[in-house]
Amino acid sequence: MGGTGSDQTMNLTLNVWRQKNRRAEGEFVTYEAKDINPDMSFLEMLDVVNEHLISRGEEPIAFDHDCREGICGQCGIVINGSPHGPRGATTTCQLHMRSFHNGDVLTLEPWRANAFPVIKDLMVDRGAFDRIVAAGGFITAPTGNAPEANSVPVPKENADLAMDAAACIGCGACVAACPNASAMLFVAAKASHLNLLPQGQPERSRRVLGMVERMDGEGFGGCTNHGECEAACPKEISIKFIARMNRDHHKASLLRIFS
Amino acid sequence: MNAVAPAATPARSAPNRLSRLIGSTIGLKLVMAVTGVILSGFVLGHMAGNLKIFEGTEAMASYARLLRFEPALLWLVRLVLLASVVLHIVAWLQLFKRNQEARPKAYRQTTRKEADYASLTMRFSGPFLLLFIIYHLGHLTTGTFHPNFKELDPYHNLVTGLRVLPVAVFYLLAMAALALHLWHGVWSLFQTLGAAQSKQASFARGFATIFTLVVVLGFAAVPLSIMLGIVK
Incomplete structure (x- = not known):
């Protein structure tokens, strides 16, 4: 996989929406993400932040994810006002930290819609x-073996x-x-x-x-x-x-x- | 998890089926698009008629008489236009309410990628145009807001009415609002009526741009010519 080839790590400030459960009033909490490798995915960056939170005995940031290959549709965070972040045609899991700059301040919010209630933090239903x-x-259609593909033009x-x-x-x-x-x-x-x-x-x-x-x-x-x-x-x-x-x-x- | 709702159950009567179409988001949008077609056609015809002013007093007067040769027809057209405006607003109010309720909690930060100034200001250009239409009818149709109104002398009414600078400026501002409203609205009605088009380079976008330019420049030519003293 092509990386930047750079050993330079990044420090970022994250304003993250934290909400205990569906009924709770949420709020933004600020975290520092330090020594981030630019070749990490956005979710890997959050994994690192969460490890620090866990080691300090704090509640990790909840976010949806599954395949981390851009094909399952589970992940999704609104990053600085853009769902899935600034890059086009990219899911949050396929977004890499090299798309950002050292010192960036990022606002992380869940999908906001009446029909998508927040379950916790950045996870929505x-x-x-x-x-x-x-x-x-x-x-x-009746189930069974898949029919011959070319039988229906x-x-x-x-x-x-x-x-x-x-x-x-x-x-x-x-x-x-x-x-x-x-x-x-x-x-x-x-x-x-x-x-x-x-x-x-x-x-x-x-x-x-x-x-x-x-x-x-x-x-x-x-x-x-x-x-x-x-x-x-x-x-x-x-x-x-x-x-x-x-x-x-x-x-x-x-x-x-x-x- | 809520229980899965059953798929659309067959409606019993035709009126019920019609109300279900009109009550749906797409049905309300269809109302906006169809009334939008009627109103867009009207502004195009209105603009073309206005250009008679460049042919002089008599051409303008005979055009006014032509519009009034059959009062029943005139009132039929007026009723269709009034109904279109009312339906356009009623459908919008319902959609606007739904759209507001669909996102009760706003984002702290929003980045727009494809929305443009015209699409984001429809909710302001629309009400502004309604205000303008009310003033305009009182100004040049009934003469209520016109200090020097002469019945069936449209040339005189136009020239004396638009010679007043604040009035002419208000007319030009309304044309700017009309430009924004038409540009997004005409493109949108293709989409709502079901002609699949992309937002950037497409027939619908080109049509909306040319249609808007023709209508708005044609309209604006009249107050501008009066202000510049070309038409006296």
């Missing part, structure tokens, strides 16, 4: 996303678009970045990747109606076309999918009204 998917983000353009949408890892950075805490990019990606494929057609209308209704019910805001979600998305999912979902929703609603 993204169960709302699971409930949206459960409201239509699936296909009803899929136009190349649709396969590519569906793949772009399916890249969504459900991290919630779109909600965190949106000035309205809207989940429309997530819902659009999850609805579109199935609505673009033959396997998704039988439940096409039910899917978009069900998922949007659940999205509204969870208390997410609406899209005002700022484009912040797209800029924050670590998988660079385009807001074109929101337009596609809008169209699918208009069609499905009209079909429902006149059926």
Whole structure:
């Protein structure tokens, strides 16, 4: 792995949101992160800070993480106002300390949305996303062996678009970045990747109606076309999918009204 | 963990189904987009009509008579416009409330990457335009706020009305607000109506830019010409 080749370590000041539990009033607490290797990931830097906290008998900073490879969607911290930090197309776990400078002051906040209650410190409950998917983000198909891949023809353009949408890892950075805490990019990606494929057609209308209704019910805001979600998305999912979902929703609603 | 809510249950009646569309976030946005199309079309036509002032008093007067040749039609258009403005505002108020409630706790620090000045100020340019519309109707349609109003003499009313410097400045400020509102609004309605477009280089963005420039420069030409004494 390419590093900076530098032995220079960094010292940073962190203003971290600390909140004991869902009901507690949180507050910002300042920590010094000393002797940080620029080749550490952001989460490894937090691991180091936490080891110091534990050795002093203090409560470590709670944050979500799992694969640390940028593919699971677990991690996510708002760093200086940007979900997943300043680099584009990068999850927090894939963000390296060389993206910052020695002496930087960083503000670390959880995703802030009514639909994502804080569990502890920087961890939020993204169960709302699971409930949206459960409201239509699936296909009803008999289980068993995977069918022969080429038995159902899929136009190349649709396969590519569906793949772009399916890249969504459900991290919630779109909600965190949106000035309205809207989940429309997530819902659009999850609805579109199935609505673009033959396997998704039988439940096409039910899917978009069900998922949007659940999205509204969870208390997410609406899209005002700022484009912040797209800029924050670590998988660079385009807001074109929101337009596609809008169209699918208009069609499905009209079909429902006149059926 | 809350229980998983069931997927959309079939609605029983068509009105119920319609209210479910209108009640959803996307339905409310659809109301904003459709009324936005109507109002954008209106400002384009209004701007084109205003340019008659450069043809003189008689052209302006015959244009005014043309608009009034059938009172029923005039009132139908007015009602459609009024309904569009009301629906545009009502839908926005509902969406605005939801958007406010969606993030009860604000971030300490926010970094914007793609949002622009126009998109972030829609909530200010909109109410400002409403104020302007109320003043403008009282100024040049009913004459209530016009010190020297002559019924069915639009050329006279325009020139004497906009010769007053603060009034002309207010009109120009309203056109600046209209520019911001149209530029983001016209692009947004493509997105809401379902024409997949990217925010930067796309047909919708180009269309919004050209449409805004044509409408706003066309409108602004009238107060500017009167202020500069080109139209007397």
